[in-house]
Amino acid sequence: MINETVGIIGGTGWLGGAIAKAVLAKGLVPTGNLIISNRSGSHPLAQQGACLVTDNQDLVDRSDVVIIAVRPEHFASLNINAAGKTVISLMAGMTAQTIAAQTQASAVVRAMPNAAVEIGESFTPWYCFAQTAATTKSLVQRLFECVGTAAEVQQEDYIDYLSALSGTGPAFPALLMTALANQAMAAGIPPDIAQLAAKNVVVNSSQLLASHDAQQMIDALVAYRGVTAAALQTMIQGHFEEQIGRALQSGAAVARKGLQA
Numbered sequence: 149m150i151n152e153t154v155g156i157i158g159g160t161g162w163l164g165g166a167i168a169k170a171v172l173a174k175g176l177v178p179t180g181n182l183i184i185s186n187r188s189g190s191h192p193l194a195q196q197g198a199c200l201v202t203d204n205q206d207l208v209d210r211s212d213v214v215i216i217a218v219r220p221e222h223f224a225s226l227n228i229n230a231a232g233k234t235v236i237s238l239m240a241g242m243t244a245q246t247i248a249a250q251t252q253a254s255a256v257v258r259a260m261p262n263a264a265v266e267i268g269e270s271f272t273p274w275y276c277f278a279q280t281a282a283t284t285k286s287l288v289q290r291l292f293e294c295v296g297t298a299a300e301v302q303q304e305d306y307i308d309y310l311s312a313l314s315g316t317g318p319a320f321p322a323l324l325m326t327a328l329a330n331q332a333m334a335a336g337i338p339p340d341i342a343q344l345a346a347k348n349v350v351v352n353s354s355q356l357l358a359s360h361d362a363q364q365m366i367d368a369l370v371a372y373r374g375v376t377a378a379a380l381q382t383m384i385q386g387h388f389e390e391q392i393g394r395a396l397q398s399g400a401a402v403a404r405k406g407l408q409a
């Protein structure tokens with residue numbers, strides 16, 4: 149447990165709400181030390197131990213650490229003064245410099261969780277703008293460990309690149325699963341079987357990777373020279389990895405350009 153008061157602006161959204169729920173479920177802060185805000189002033193989290201407000205400055209004044217979990221296009225309208233506070237931004241494509249200038253925060257952290265916060269399986273890289281106290285860093289790490297794993301990165305640009313990688317959460321697997329199912333159906337496999345097979349590959353069989361090295365597994369399967377080897381080699385010869393590289397660079401370019409309206 150930490151003694152600080154944590155405020156989450158946009159604490160009823162997809163990411164903010166999942167973090168709020170996890171902070172309460174894991175008992176990271178004492179009862180009464182979690183404040184969340186949104187514009188409507190209503191949400192079930194208000195009945196589950198969080199204090200819900202609509203005045204963002206009130207939230208900032210009562211918090212030691214302020215998480216900004218609104219969409220980037222809503223940031224400009226927040227109009228908060230967080231002097232003396234630590235601000236942790238989850239916003240994609242919003243630079244630490246811009247956040248520091250607009251909030252007057254003493255410390256600014258950019259963090260990039262993903263949608264798996266909902267099931268406590270996010271990976272959250274985070275970056276500290278300028279010198280940050282070790283106690284603040286420890287708090288940030290513990291906060292994001294409530295929703296999965298987390299690690300500090302040393303360059304802000306890594307956050308923009310990782311926005312297109314881990315920040316996308318289930319997006320790449322969803323694309324793979326859809327492609328596998330669609331191609332199986334196009335080849336004549338009944339739709340329900342095609343979907344079960346594709347889901348098993350992406351969601352279930354992939355669990356083996358938690359305890360096996362991915363490259364070793366590929367090497368072993370290719371060396372076997374069987375059905376899997378033929379399928380994998382077609383992917384490799386079709387420049388699968390280069391295509392992934394281009395996808396990540398396109399997403400990172402959008403994050404680097406900035407998403408503010």
Ligand SMILES: NC(=O)c1ccc[n+]([C@@H]2O[C@H](COP(=O)([O-])OP(=O)(O)OC[C@H]3O[C@@H](n4cnc5c(N)ncnc54)[C@H](OP(=O)(O)O)[C@@H]3O)[C@@H](O)[C@H]2O)c1
Nearest residue numbers: 158160161162163186187188217218219220238239240263
């Ligand atoms: N979703 C992801 O997978 C993901 C991944 C990485 C990073 N992010 C970043 O996380 C942030 C939040 O994304 P999200 O998907 O969680 O968005 P979301 O579900 O739309 O949540 C945004 C929340 O902000 C609240 N809000 C909007 N304007 C507000 C204001 N002026 N004051 C207080 N609250 C306000 C909204 O509630 P009301 O409408 O009731 O005000 C809503 O609860 C974004 O900046 C995004 O770039 C998202």
